[in-house]
Amino acid sequence: GVSCWKKCNTHKLFYCSWPPLGPAGNTSYTLNFCFEKRNLCRQFEVGTATSYSPPHRQVYVFENTTVWVEARWGDQVHRTPNHTLHLNKAVKLDPPPSGMPFSKTGGQLRVRVPQPQCHGLQQPPQREARFWRVGDSSWTQVTCETVLVTGEDDSVTCALGVNGTFVVQLRHKPHHWSSYWSDWSSNISVPEEILASPVLSHQLGKLGRDGQRVLRLSWQPVLKEQRDVTYKLDIHMLACGCAESGEEDAVVLGWEMTEHNLTLSGAEYEILLTAVNPAGPGPAQQLRVPAEQRADLSFKEISVAGSTVTAQWEAPVPGDAFCFEQQTPPEPPKQGVCIQQEFPANSIHVERGRALAKPGCHRLAVHGWDAERGWATFALWHHYASNDSLAVPINISAAEAAVLLQWKPSPRAACPGALAKYRVCHAAGGDNVTYSEVDATASNYTLQNLQPGTAYSVGVWEVTEDSEGTCSAWWRFQTKALGPQGAAWRGNLKYLGISLGLPAAAAIYHLSKRRARRLLFPPLPKPVGTKAIQFSAGEMSQGQPRTGLLEPSERFSPAELLLTEPDPSEEAADTGTQTAMPHPDVSQPGPALEKPAAAVVSPPGCGGELPFAYRRQEMLSPVGSPLSGSASCTGHQPGEEEEEEEEGRQGLHQPLIPIALLISDKPIIIRDEEEWDPSPEKSVP
Known part of the structure; x- marks a missing residue:
C-alpha cells in the first residue's frame, strides 16, 4: 500500500511512496487525497515514479485523510487499498544511531539509546529489536522496554532469552497510530x-x-x-x-x-x-x-x-x-x-x-x-x-610422678602482643616454689619429676606487657601413690607364660602320645610272623597230592638241620633215669662237613658264639632283623619302632619254639610269611 509521513520537526514536507504496480517505465501513477471533514478530494499526477511529495498548501494535515494510488498501463488500471492517517502525526523517526553503549546480563540486553530530537514527542517512543545468533537461520524479533529515562539517553532493555554471540538491530516509533516505524539501526555485535x-x-x-x-x-x-x-x-x-x-x-x-x-x-x-x-x-x-x-x-x-x-x-x-x-x-x-x-x-x-x-x-x-x-x-x-584476673582456670590430671595442666586459650592470645607468655608455678608443702614459662600459644603443660603420693599446689598466670609476671599457686592436687610392684609384673608374666607354655605343652603332648599309644593301644600279637605251612605253586597243582600239615617234607635235607651233640656228663646222668631211645638214622656227613666238636656256627656276620636258646630265637626272626634285646653285630642300636614291635612279640618268644620237629622219622619245616629259611648250619658228627 501507500505510505505518507513527515520527518520529525518539519511541518511542510511530506513523503509518500508505494511499491511498483505495473511494468516499469510504462506505468503512470495518480496519488489521491480525500479529506474527511472538508469532503474534498485532490489528485496528483505523478508519472512513472513511485514516490511523491505533495505540496504543503494543497493538503490538510490536522484532520484524517484517506490516501490511495491508481496505476495505468495500456488498458489496465490498478488501485491500492485506502489508507487513512492523520498527516500531522504521521511521523517517521530516524533509526537509532550506531555506537550505542550496551551490556548483557542473564539474557537481558541493555542499550543506552539517545532520545529522538522530535518536537511534540511527549513520551519515549516504542522500540523493537531483532537479533540473529550464530547458527540461526533467520532473525528473531522481540519488544523492548524503556526502564530508565535520563536527560539525554533512554535505557532500553530487550529480552534475548539465551546466552551466546548475537547481532542485534533496533528501531522505534512514536505512540500515535498514524506514526511509522523507523528503519533498522546498524548492527550491534553482542559477544x-x-x-x-x-x-x-x-x-x-x-x-x-x-x-x-x-x-x-x-x-x-x-x-x-x-x-x-x-x-x-x-x-x-x-x-x-x-x-x-x-x-x-x-x-x-x-x-x-x-x-x-x-x-x-x-x-x-x-x-x-x-x-x-x-x-x-x-x-x-x-x-x-x-x-x-x-x-x-x-x-x-x-x-x-x-x-x-x-x-x-x-x-x-x-x-x-x-x-x-x-x-x-x-x-x-x-x-x-x-x-x-x-x-x-x-x-x-x-x-x-x-x-x-x-x-x-x-x-x-x-x-x-x-x-x-x-x-x-x-x-x-x-x-x-580487661579487669579480669591474670590467673588462668586449669584442669589437673595427676599421675604418680607427673601432672598434666590444661586450660582454655586466653582472649589476650588473640590480641597480638597483648599476651607475652604464661607463667607456671608449683610447690610441695613446705618446699620452695618452682617457676616455669610457657609460650603464649600453648594450652597445656606437664609438670614432671614429682614425688608420688605428695600434695602440691600449682598456678598458671598470664604475663602481659605491663604486668610484673607474678604467679601464685592456688590450685591443690596430690600425686598418685605407687601401687604394688608385682602388679605390673603379673601382666607381663601372664603373657610370658602363654608364649612359653604353648610350645612346652606341644612338646609334652608329642612325647606322651607315643607312650599313651603303647599303653592304651598295644599292637596285636603276631605268631612270630610265620605261617604253619606254605605251599608252593607246584604243590597246589591238581596233579600232585597235598601233603598233610604234619607230614614230612620230601624236600628237607639233613644238612639243613641244626643238630647239637649232647654233653657227655648230662647224657650219663640221664641214663639212669630214662630209657634209651633209638636215634633216627641220619646220614653221616662227609669229610668236607667235619668241624671241631665244640664249634657252633654263629649267625652270619657275627664273630661270637651265642647260646643255643638265643640261636633258636634268632632263627625265629626275619632275615636282616637284629636279635631282640641285644645290639646287632655292627653295633647298631634298635630303633624306637623296632622296640615297640619287639615288646609286642615278647610274649610269643617264651617259651622258645624249635625250628624243626622230628615227627616220625622226618623233620617238618616251618616257614615265615616272608619265605625266610634259616641259614643251613653244619651238623656236628
Whole structure:
C-alpha cells in the first residue's frame, strides 16, 4: 500500500511512496487525497515514479485523510487499498544511531539509546529489536522496554532469552497510530556473556620495616577465545578512604594478563577482580586481605588519660596524607581519620582517639600515603583492655610422678602482643616454689619429676606487657601413690607364660602320645610272623597230592638241620633215669662237613658264639632283623619302632619254639610269611 509521513520537526514536507504496480517505465501513477471533514478530494499526477511529495498548501494535515494510488498501463488500471492517517502525526523517526553503549546480563540486553530530537514527542517512543545468533537461520524479533529515562539517553532493555554471540538491530516509533516505524539501526555485535568470575589465587608477603607488603595475584582467564576481555582490579582500603588515593584504587589490565602484584600497607583491604567485555562485566571475585597483626613497628609513646588515648608517632618518609585508625577486632573495621596534608620525613605527630575502656582488643595504626610509594604503615600497637584476673582456670590430671595442666586459650592470645607468655608455678608443702614459662600459644603443660603420693599446689598466670609476671599457686592436687610392684609384673608374666607354655605343652603332648599309644593301644600279637605251612605253586597243582600239615617234607635235607651233640656228663646222668631211645638214622656227613666238636656256627656276620636258646630265637626272626634285646653285630642300636614291635612279640618268644620237629622219622619245616629259611648250619658228627 501507500505510505505518507513527515520527518520529525518539519511541518511542510511530506513523503509518500508505494511499491511498483505495473511494468516499469510504462506505468503512470495518480496519488489521491480525500479529506474527511472538508469532503474534498485532490489528485496528483505523478508519472512513472513511485514516490511523491505533495505540496504543503494543497493538503490538510490536522484532520484524517484517506490516501490511495491508481496505476495505468495500456488498458489496465490498478488501485491500492485506502489508507487513512492523520498527516500531522504521521511521523517517521530516524533509526537509532550506531555506537550505542550496551551490556548483557542473564539474557537481558541493555542499550543506552539517545532520545529522538522530535518536537511534540511527549513520551519515549516504542522500540523493537531483532537479533540473529550464530547458527540461526533467520532473525528473531522481540519488544523492548524503556526502564530508565535520563536527560539525554533512554535505557532500553530487550529480552534475548539465551546466552551466546548475537547481532542485534533496533528501531522505534512514536505512540500515535498514524506514526511509522523507523528503519533498522546498524548492527550491534553482542559477544558472549561472562557468566563466571575469574578463579583467583594469591600469596601475601610479610609487612616489612618500610611498612609495606606485596600481594601477588594470579587468575585463570575467562573466554579464552575472545580478545576483547579486560580485567579490572578494585582496591579498597577499608579503614582509610582519602581522596588523593582514589585514582590508584582501580587497575585495568589487558586480556593477556593473568597475574599482577599489589603493594599494600598493613591495613585491611578488600580486593575485587572483574572480567569485562563489550557485553559488560562478569561477576566479581572478592578477596579480603586481613590487617597485619605482627610487625616491628611501634609508636613513640602512648598514654591513656580518662576517656582519651594519646599516641605519638614519627614519619620515616615524607608524604602527602596520613590516616589514623583505631579498631576493636574482630568487629567490622571503622573508618579512620584521614588528614590531607603534606609532612616531612622524621616529623613528630600526636593523635588523640577515643578511650580504650571497652573490654577487648584495641588496635591503633598510622598509615601514610604519597604518589610514588602509595600507602605504607608507620606505626602499630595492640592493647587488651580487661579487669579480669591474670590467673588462668586449669584442669589437673595427676599421675604418680607427673601432672598434666590444661586450660582454655586466653582472649589476650588473640590480641597480638597483648599476651607475652604464661607463667607456671608449683610447690610441695613446705618446699620452695618452682617457676616455669610457657609460650603464649600453648594450652597445656606437664609438670614432671614429682614425688608420688605428695600434695602440691600449682598456678598458671598470664604475663602481659605491663604486668610484673607474678604467679601464685592456688590450685591443690596430690600425686598418685605407687601401687604394688608385682602388679605390673603379673601382666607381663601372664603373657610370658602363654608364649612359653604353648610350645612346652606341644612338646609334652608329642612325647606322651607315643607312650599313651603303647599303653592304651598295644599292637596285636603276631605268631612270630610265620605261617604253619606254605605251599608252593607246584604243590597246589591238581596233579600232585597235598601233603598233610604234619607230614614230612620230601624236600628237607639233613644238612639243613641244626643238630647239637649232647654233653657227655648230662647224657650219663640221664641214663639212669630214662630209657634209651633209638636215634633216627641220619646220614653221616662227609669229610668236607667235619668241624671241631665244640664249634657252633654263629649267625652270619657275627664273630661270637651265642647260646643255643638265643640261636633258636634268632632263627625265629626275619632275615636282616637284629636279635631282640641285644645290639646287632655292627653295633647298631634298635630303633624306637623296632622296640615297640619287639615288646609286642615278647610274649610269643617264651617259651622258645624249635625250628624243626622230628615227627616220625622226618623233620617238618616251618616257614615265615616272608619265605625266610634259616641259614643251613653244619651238623656236628
